[in-house]
Every structure is written in C-alpha cells, then in structure tokens.
Amino acid sequence: MPEYLNMSTKEIDRVSVMKELVSKEIKAKRAAEILGLSVRQVKRIKKRFVQEGKFGLVHRSRGRISNHRTPPAETTRVLAVIREKYSDFGPTLALEKLKEGHGVTLSRETLRKVMIEGQVWKPKKKRALVIHQTRRRREREGELVQMDGSPHKWFEERGPYCTLLVMIDDATGKLKHLRFVPAETTAAYFEAVGDYLTLYGKPMAFYVDKHGVFRVNTQKEGACSVTDSTGLTQFGRAMTELSIGLIFAGSPQAKGRVEKANETLQDRLVKEMRLRAISTIEEGNAYLPQFQTEFNYRFAIDPLNPVDAHRPLLSSEHPEKILLVKETRRLSKNLEFCYGNKLYQVQTNRPAYALRHAPVTVTEDRDGAVMAYYRFQRLEIAVAERLPNLRVVDAKEIYREVEKVIRTPLIPAENHPWRRSFI
Incomplete structure (x- = not known):
C-alpha cells in the first residue's frame, strides 16, 4: 500500500535542493542562498534528509497540538x-x-x-464593494460637526421607541453630544444645540441632511422654496443669527461619519443599556455622558491641527433668546394678533393708533410661553376671546342650501319614460 506524505510547497522545494546537495552538484553555501537559510541550518536539514529521506524535511511540529492552544x-x-x-x-x-x-x-x-x-456568531457575508469618493477630514476640531437624528428601538422592548440626536466632530470622530428625544423636532434640536454651545462654544458649521427641520423643502408656487434665499426654517434662522453655517448633505454617504456612528451606536449603545437595565429616556440621557466618554477614549483620534476652531458666544448672543420659535405678526386696529390658534391683544397705556398695523415679533420658548416684541421692546399681551371661524358665502350659495331643505322631490308617474326598462 503506497504511503502518503503531506508536505508544504516550501518543503517540496527543499527536496530537489537536498538531492542536488547530497549528489554534490551544488555546495552548502549555494543551497543556503537558494533556500534563504543559513549554512548551519542547511547542514542540519541535509543530515535529516540523508537519515530519513523526505520525511526528514517535514516540520517536526506538524500534527502536534500547539503549546499556545486555548485549553x-x-x-x-x-x-x-x-x-x-x-x-x-x-x-x-x-x-x-x-x-x-x-x-x-x-x-x-x-x-x-x-x-x-460554537455557533454563537455568524460572520457577515461579504458584500459587493461599492466605492464612494472619500472626503478628507477637516483639520481642526469644531470646523465641522455632523448632526443627525437616529430613530430606533433604543430600549428594545423595555421602553418607548425614540430618536437619538447625534453630534460628531468631523476632524476627530469624537461624539460631541448625544440626547434621547421622543421625535426629531425643531424644539429637540434647539435644546441639543443649546447644550452644545454651553459645553464647547460655536462650531464653524453643522453638516446636516435635508430634513424639514433644517431647510424649507416645498416647491409649491407661491411658497418660499429651497431656492429662495429668505426661505429659512426656524432652525436655519437661529443658525444665521448665531453665525453658524449649515451645510446640507446630498446623500447619506456624504455625511458618512455620523451615519457610521449611528450604526455603531445602534449596536453598542443598545447592548450597554440592556446590561444596565436602562428603559426610559430619562435614564438613557443620564447614562449617555459616561458612554460618550468611553466611546471617545476608544475610537476618537487627534486632529491634524491642534487649534480649536470653536468660537465663544458674543456678549450680544443669548441662546435662550435665539433658540426658540420666532414669527412676525401684524397688529390689527384693536392691537390684536393671532398665534397658535389663539387671539392675543396688546395691553398698553399708550394711544392705540401708535401701534395699529405695526409688525411685531412673536416668540415661543420650549416651555410654550408666548411673548411679543416691537422694536426689541417687550409688549404686555393677554389672550383675548376668539370668535369661531366664519365662512363668507354669497346669495347664490345660500339659495342653493335653502332649496335643498324646502324643495319637495318630484316623483315621476308609473308610465313615465324614465321608468321604462331599457334592453
């Protein structure tokens, strides 16, 4: 019965060299050059080859359990x-x-x-490679902050479905701010940005998607469109007042830094909160600073330029007066204006004609408090009784409605042509 021997390609190559060396066709120095070994090692291999033949060229550890094997x-x-x-x-x-x-x-x-x-982990299948043009990181921390909301079952079945607002620095990959909110709204972003400004100052720009919170997306005729330079959302208006740029990503891949962070957080953060039995938005927000510190220690990198690009708030910039809803209303002759389905009236001792038809700025903060300002001066306002909405109609429409009530329907006779059957 023939005897089989498993040999590597390297060992097979040594067979022919050893044969030439034993038959004295080449010298040990030349054999060492061919095999990339020392002369001493070649002589040891030659000795085993002469004594054991091809078996002497097989590595001595083959088939033996490694000393470093996990028990x-x-x-x-x-x-x-x-x-x-x-x-x-x-x-x-x-x-x-x-x-x-x-x-x-x-x-x-x-x-x-x-x-x-052990069949407790299934490796991911290799996907077809999709190549996207890479974009260099910004050089300084604070030059560009990517911001996004990630709706997900963050508390799995233990708590409510909610959204995680994520801010990540483009230069370092640091998570700058995390916050759980019920939904991705203007008020939620205002609160998150307010916290960011308190902690770090003003970044040069935010990199966001085309969500309706950040820009006006309607293209209807007569409405402020995306091409209208005055068509700002409340968030866009606030960033303009704070001199913070807004850059809109054309695709998810364009803001890949924050998209990749969302994917990682949906894996790591969910499991960390499960281990800690966190099941509410309040508990989650209390844990996020600790998670953020550990995440940045593990994954963040140093910026190319160590100079921080964040800017301090100016003395004239008060986030609590900027990060809120601002709209313009025009007073009626009775000094009234409508806002939020309520009718407000200005309370003043000045002559009414001084404010009639004047434009006023109406603000609403995160607590729902409504205030009105005229030329940066706060006005005293009170909620007035609002009349029900009335629709103006003409005489013809009134006549038609009356006819529906008083007109007796005409019932045709049995021999009327309309009652005949048509075949």
Missing part, C-alpha cells in the same frame, strides 16, 4: 458566559465585556473563531 475547559467556560449574557454580541464587543468582568485574556481573532465554532 478546552477555558473555551467551554467562555462559550457558556457568552450564551448566558452576550449571545447577540459581536466578537469585539464581547471580548471587551469578557475582559472587564470575567478575566478572559483571549485575542479578538481567537474569540471570533471560538464563537463561530
């Missing part, structure tokens, strides 16, 4: 912990938790193989 008992213990606590964790995140709380010292690749063999 089966340790592998079993690790898999048991993963199945109990981290069953849907990926290898990287699972390894972090195993090192922190269970004293596991495996490498990430070893743990990945263990999880695949």
Whole structure:
C-alpha cells in the first residue's frame, strides 16, 4: 500500500535542493542562498534528509497540538458566559465585556473563531464593494460637526421607541453630544444645540441632511422654496443669527461619519443599556455622558491641527433668546394678533393708533410661553376671546342650501319614460 506524505510547497522545494546537495552538484553555501537559510541550518536539514529521506524535511511540529492552544475547559467556560449574557454580541464587543468582568485574556481573532465554532456568531457575508469618493477630514476640531437624528428601538422592548440626536466632530470622530428625544423636532434640536454651545462654544458649521427641520423643502408656487434665499426654517434662522453655517448633505454617504456612528451606536449603545437595565429616556440621557466618554477614549483620534476652531458666544448672543420659535405678526386696529390658534391683544397705556398695523415679533420658548416684541421692546399681551371661524358665502350659495331643505322631490308617474326598462 503506497504511503502518503503531506508536505508544504516550501518543503517540496527543499527536496530537489537536498538531492542536488547530497549528489554534490551544488555546495552548502549555494543551497543556503537558494533556500534563504543559513549554512548551519542547511547542514542540519541535509543530515535529516540523508537519515530519513523526505520525511526528514517535514516540520517536526506538524500534527502536534500547539503549546499556545486555548485549553478546552477555558473555551467551554467562555462559550457558556457568552450564551448566558452576550449571545447577540459581536466578537469585539464581547471580548471587551469578557475582559472587564470575567478575566478572559483571549485575542479578538481567537474569540471570533471560538464563537463561530460554537455557533454563537455568524460572520457577515461579504458584500459587493461599492466605492464612494472619500472626503478628507477637516483639520481642526469644531470646523465641522455632523448632526443627525437616529430613530430606533433604543430600549428594545423595555421602553418607548425614540430618536437619538447625534453630534460628531468631523476632524476627530469624537461624539460631541448625544440626547434621547421622543421625535426629531425643531424644539429637540434647539435644546441639543443649546447644550452644545454651553459645553464647547460655536462650531464653524453643522453638516446636516435635508430634513424639514433644517431647510424649507416645498416647491409649491407661491411658497418660499429651497431656492429662495429668505426661505429659512426656524432652525436655519437661529443658525444665521448665531453665525453658524449649515451645510446640507446630498446623500447619506456624504455625511458618512455620523451615519457610521449611528450604526455603531445602534449596536453598542443598545447592548450597554440592556446590561444596565436602562428603559426610559430619562435614564438613557443620564447614562449617555459616561458612554460618550468611553466611546471617545476608544475610537476618537487627534486632529491634524491642534487649534480649536470653536468660537465663544458674543456678549450680544443669548441662546435662550435665539433658540426658540420666532414669527412676525401684524397688529390689527384693536392691537390684536393671532398665534397658535389663539387671539392675543396688546395691553398698553399708550394711544392705540401708535401701534395699529405695526409688525411685531412673536416668540415661543420650549416651555410654550408666548411673548411679543416691537422694536426689541417687550409688549404686555393677554389672550383675548376668539370668535369661531366664519365662512363668507354669497346669495347664490345660500339659495342653493335653502332649496335643498324646502324643495319637495318630484316623483315621476308609473308610465313615465324614465321608468321604462331599457334592453
């Protein structure tokens, strides 16, 4: 029965060289040059080849268990912990938790193989490569902050469906601010930006998508369109007052930094909150600063230019007076204006004619408090009784409605042509 021998390509190449060396066709120095070995090593290999033939060229460790192999008992213990606590964790995140709380010292690749063999992790399928043009990071922290809202089941089935507002610096990849909110609204973004300004100052620009919070998207005739330079949303108006630029991304890939962060957060943050039994928006917001610090320590990088691009707020810039809803109304002859489905009247001791038909700025803060200003002076206002909406109609429409009530319907006779059957 023929005897088979498994040899590597390197070992097969050594066979022909050793034959030439044994038959003295070449010298040991030349054989060492061909094989990329020292002369001493070539002589040792030649000795084994003469004594054992081809078997002498096979590596001595082949078929033997490595001295560095993870003990089966340790592998079993690790898999048991993963199945109990981290069953849907990926290898990287699972390894972090195993090192922190269970004293596991495996490498990430070893743990990945263990999880695949134990059928607790299924590797992702390789997708077709889609190439997008890369954009260089900004050089300074604060030059560009990517901002987005990510609606998701952040608390899984333990709490409400909500949105995470994410702000990430383009130059460093740092998470600058995180906040859970019920929905992606203007008020929610105002609150998040207010916190950002308090912590860091004013960035040069925010990089956002084309959500209706950030820009006017209507193209209807007669409405302020996206091409109208005065067509600002409340958020856009506030950023103009603060001298903060707004850059609109044409696609999700354009603001890939924050999109990738959303994907990572939907994996890591969800699992971290599960381990801590966090199930409400309030509890989540209380935990976010700790998570943000740990995330930035692990993933953030240093900027190319260490000079911070954030600008301090000017003495004339008060976020609480800018980050709110502002609209213009014109007073009636009775000094009244409509806002929020209510009728307000200005209370003043001045002659009424001084303010008749005057334009006033109406503001509403996050608490719903409504105020009115005329030439930067606050006006005293009170809610007046509002009459029900009345629709003006002409005489013809009134006549038609009356006819519907008093007119007796005409019933045709039995022999009327309309009652005949048509075949």
